[in-house]
Amino acid sequence: MNKQPNDGIVVVLRRERRTNTVPYGTGIPDAVRDTVVAFPFNDKEATESILREHADTLAAVIIEPVMFxxxxxxxxxxxxxxxxELTAELDVVLIWDEVMTGFRLGPHSAQGRFGVxxxxxxxxxxAGGGYQMAGFGGRRDIMEEIVPPEGDEEQTWDSSVFHGGTYNGHPTSAAAGLKAPELLESGDVYDHIERLGDKLFVGSQEVADVVGVAANVQxxxxxxxxxxxxxDIHSYRDTWHANEERFxxxxxxxxxxxxxxxxxxxGERFFTTDSHTxxxxxxxLEVAEEALSAVNHPYGD
Structure with missing residues (x-):
């Protein structure tokens, strides 16, 4: 059996594509582990089988729209x-982790790009132009859970979800958070970074092929x-074929x-920015080719 990380959880994938969950690191109680059910990304048959089996006890499905x-x-x-469609049918809340994809894959993030x-x-x-910033949003009926009810203050947190944060009102982050969407929508930022992204990643595959290094650029x-x-890179297990030392x-x-x-x-990623030329x-790409040649022929042969 092999271990697979999934946002803080190590998943053990058996041949029948069923999963167990174990803590990713020390300090995570077994009681927390027991509240999590993992399923394999991109495997529609296994995903549906697992979610249907546990539908009565699932509160939410949390997933990165692109597994960065x-x-x-x-x-x-x-x-x-x-x-x-499946989570809607089973009345399970679908949560997208757009920490990496949010506002980078377009003005409406990954959900706008994929139409989901x-x-x-x-x-x-x-969302804050790189400053300390985080946010979440969703359906009105879900978001209303953090609204303190009117009435006895002592009963407030017994009947609503507490929400707070040290940097929630940080003036620099808040100002950047207001300005960043304006800048993203006002110019050709996305056209620019995606054109350069295509050039960089398609070019990386081409130079790897020229040098003769086995590479799969996604x-x-x-x-x-x-x-x-x-x-082929179709599931997380496919990435285990990659040579991490060579990378x-x-x-x-x-x-x-x-x-x-x-x-x-x-396990990380890289990207183009609006400041790149x-x-x-x-x-x-020239450096990428030189570096690939160096690792392909470490002794100059």
Whole structure:
């Protein structure tokens, strides 16, 4: 059996595509583990079977619309459409974790790009121009749960969900949060970063093929990742075929030449920004090719 992380949980995937959950790290009580049921991303048959089996005890399904927590795992074959229909049928709240995709895959985030509306959504720093910022929203009937009821103050938190935060009113983050959407909607930001994203990631696949390094480049819009494998990337387990050591060596070779592609972990991702230029992307691809050649022929043979 192999371990699979899923937003703070390690999932054990058996051959029959059923799952167990175990704590991702120390300090997580078994009682918390017992409240979680995991299901395999992009596997529609297994997902439906698992959710139907546990429907009577499920409060919500929480998922990244694009699994950037393991590099860049894209939804396939109408997976989100099925999940939306299924959770609606089973009366289970569908929550999209758009911490990575929010406002980066378009002005309406991943849900606008895929045409799927979850019941709740979480956002993070992109909504504040990179400053400390987080937010969540959803259906009115769900959001009203955090509204304190009128009446006896001592009974307030017994009948509503407490919500608070240290930085909720931070003036810099709040100002950035108001301004960032204006800037995103006022210009050609998305056209620019996605055009450069296509150039960077498609070009990365091309240079890997030229050098002869097994690579599978996955991306959407301005974000993506290079998996050091020629295996198809359909599920998280497919990423296990990637050569993590080769990726780290390639990353270090590129960083030594002045270009940083995200982090040295294949479980992360990298992306283009509005400040990038065509010339910088051209240079990045030249360095990527040099670094790939270096790891493919470490001794210059």
């Amino acid at each position: 927590s393991c590099g860049c795992l894209l939804p396939r074959d109408g997976y989100h459409e099925l999940l939306r 509306t979850p019941d709740m959504t979480t956002f993070a720093k992109v 991306h959407i819009g301005s974000m993506g990742q290079i998996y050091m494998t020629d295996h 780290a060596d390639w990353w270090l070779e590129a960083a030594g030449r002045g270009v940083v592609f995200g982090t040295p972990s294949q 065509d010339g910088e992307i051209d240079h990045a």
